[in-house]
Amino acid sequence: MEETDVLIIGGGPAGAVAALTLAQSGRNCVVIEAQTAPVWKIGETLAPESRQILQGLGLWAEFEKGGHLPSPGNCSAWGGDDLAAKDFIFTPHGGAWQLDRPEFERMLLSAAVKAGAKMRPGHGFQTLEHRAEGWAVAAGQNKFHAQWLIDASGRASAVARHLGIVREIVDKLVAIFAIGSSPSLPDADARTYIEACADGWWYSALVPGQRRIFAFLTDADLLPGQQWREPRWFRERLSATRHIRTLFESP
Numbered sequence: 001m002e003e004t005d006v007l008i009i010g011g012g013p014a015g016a017v018a019a020l021t022l023a024q025s026g027r028n029c030v031v032i033e034a035q036t037a038p039v040w041k042i043g044e045t046l047a048p049e050s051r052q053i054l055q056g057l058g059l060w061a062e063f064e065k066g067g068h069l070p071s072p073g074n075c076s077a078w079g080g081d082d083l084a085a086k087d088f089i090f091t092p093h094g095g096a097w098q099l100d101r102p103e104f105e106r107m108l109l110s111a112a113v114k115a116g117a118k119m120r121p122g123h124g125f126q127t128l129e130h131r132a133e134g135w136a137v138a139a140g141q142n143k144f145h146a147q148w149l150i151d152a153s154g155r156a157s158a159v160a161r162h163l164g165i166v167r168e169i170v171d172k173l174v175a176i177f178a179i180g181s182s183p184s185l186p187d188a189d190a191r192t193y194i195e196a197c198a199d200g201w202w203y204s205a206l207v208p209g210q211r212r213i214f215a216f217l218t219d220a221d222l223l224p225g226q227q228w229r230e231p232r233w234f235r236e237r238l239s240a241t242r243h244i245r246t247l248f249e250s251p
Contacts, residue, residue: 004030004118007137007146009125009159011035015152016108020057023115030146031109031117032139034124038105042177042215044207045071045192046104048093059111066103067208069190071096076194077243078201083193098190100208125158172220176228180212180248187212187247195244202244212247214238 006022008015011033022029046068054060072095073087088095113119123140134147151159157167193204200218207213216237227233239245 001136001143001145002030004028004144004146006030006148006150007032007135007144008150008152009137009139010152010154010156011038011105011109011119011121012152012154013105013108014154015150016105016112017057018150018152019112019117019119020108020115023112023117029117030120030144031112032120032123032125032137032144034122036122038102038109040102042175042213044099044101044205044213046097046099048088048091048096050097051093057111059107062107062111063104066107067100068104069098069206069208071098071190071192071205074192074194075243078194078196081242083243085191096192098192098205098207125153125162128159128162173217174220174223175215175217176234177213177215178231178234180214181210189247193244193247195241197241202238202241204244204247214244214248 005027006029008019008029008031011031015031015033019029019031051060054063072089073085075083075085077083109119120139120142123142126138126140128138128149129136134145135149137144137146137149149159151157153159157165160167187206187210190206193202195202199222200216203213203215203217205213216234224233238248
């Protein structure tokens with residue numbers, strides 16, 4: 001059984017930064033993560049205010065080397081047909097960034113390990129038991145003992161669910177997304193585009209590698225059976241937008 005002060009369940013940004021700050025303060029901590037390495041996932045835009053956080057963590061110089069795309073602003077059609085632009089040059093924090101998400105997570109985890117945290121990839125959370133002397137956790141083929149637990153498992157809420165905590169569902173917002181390659185001409189517009197429609201809203205963002213994310217957000221109750229799983233349905237909905245479709249259609 002591996003002993004540690006703090007066991008962090010989940011190696012995404014929240015878990016990695018928790019491990020980094022704990023290690024920097026002199027605490028022994030271990031991060032367990034089911035994946036063997038960071039993988040792509042949706043959630044690609046980092047807000048301008050994040051610069052201050054990364055500087056405080058001592059990671060700003062490393063972040064700038066990561067190949068992330070500077071994003072100068074947002075364009076949104078919300079409550080009307082016309083696009084309204086918000087340029088980040090007018091904010092005190094500067095621009096945003098469209099991330100290479102796996103590279104971003106690798107940077108955070110690497111910083112945590114350099115600070116003294118221990119990383120245990122390929123260790124998916126299984127069970128836990130609260131004892132008088134702390135917490136006993138089984139993950140993968142190993143067992144861990146810690147005084148404190150941090151549940152950084154994201155929407156899975158692995159620890160909370162295991163403890164019987166019931167999530168309160170306010171609504172059933174879902175996102176259906178696709179990743180497209182840029183058309184024949186290079187795509188250089190790294191702004192985030194947002195467009196409302198009758199039953200939800202769309203957004204699109206350019207990410208490193210000349211790829212573009214298209215996402216439709218709506219209530220699960222409004223989806224038509226299983227049709228939404230078909231690429232044709234997604235393309236037809238995308239083609240019905242006024243602005244987002246222009247980012248998808250070839251010149």
